[in-house]
Amino acid sequence: PISLRSGMTLPLRQSLFRLVLEENRVIHQKDVTGVLNPLEARWFQELGINSCYLAPFRLQGVNAGILFVGSDAKEGFSNPQQVILQQAVQYLGLAVHNQMLLQKIDEQGRELEALNRIGNVVTSSLFDLDKVLDEVGVLVDQMITVEAGAIYLREENGLAVKKSFGTKASRIEPFKVKNIEGICGYVMSRGESVLVRDASQNPHVSSMVKYFEGAKVRSILCVPMMVGGEVIGAIHMWNKRGGSFNVHDNKVMKSVASSLATAIASSRLHQMCQRLTTEESSGCGTP
Helix, strand or coil: CCCCCCCCCCCCCCCHHHHHHHHCCCEEECCHHHCCCHHHHHHHHHHCCCEEEEEEEEECCEEEEEEEEEECCCCCCCHHHHHHHHHHHHHHHHHHHHHHHHHHHHHHHHHHHHHHHHHHHHHHCCCCHHHHHHHHHHHHHHHCCEEEEEEEEEECCEEEEEEEECCCHHHCCCCEECCCCHHHHHHHHHCCCEEECCHHHCCCCHHHHHHHCCCCCCCEEEEEEEECCEEEEEEEEEEECCCCCCHHHHHHHHHHHHHHHHHHHHHHHHHHHHHHHHHHHHHHCCC
16 A cells, blocks of 8 residues: 655656646646556555645745645535635645744754854864864764765875764775865865765766765765965765755855864964974973
């Protein structure tokens, strides 16, 4: 038997659902025996549906979904019933819109909290770079859940992974790259972030896929870390869970990259000062 469940995908070829979305109109199908889509035909038969009513609901001028109501009555829905269904569609669109707004507010609240915590980590652990990288990786993963992510730093002989995070972080082993290439190389050379919603269509992705051990790369976000106009590293993330990376994710990660770059520069300056102090002390003690 066929059952509807949350998250399932319906094939739209020769479908009533597709017709509703494409033509942006209500369909009142009084006789479903002539339905051409095989899944719909089987579904209607198993559920005892003889007629149905489908209406699109819109959000900001775009079709966002469909209200579907089935009936065992062969004559379909009466005019008063259709009026009620039309009102239900309007309320449904409003309810979905409000839910999306509440979800967005909740997400922004979590992001703001994570950004504040990142700022606190950078400030309190300014001279402990390993601790900063570890905690920032954890906070980024909580803020934008991904399958895998990595923090790269430019070193004398190339690029090195300093921290990996995400549900598949183990696929990204610590390594060094002598020839900086792929998405990360593009970001490092230009100092610009890259947002790839469909990795299969991007020519710069292929060289990075091997680090995923054959796993399918769907979407990518990579942002540079810059200090004084110089790119010192990048934050690279693969496959956002529950969707693709978007412009808002890019904006948030730019803020994270800026804070992290400042922490890295401060840590390196502190190390240099310590080294110079040690050298001077050694020099003063030499007869």
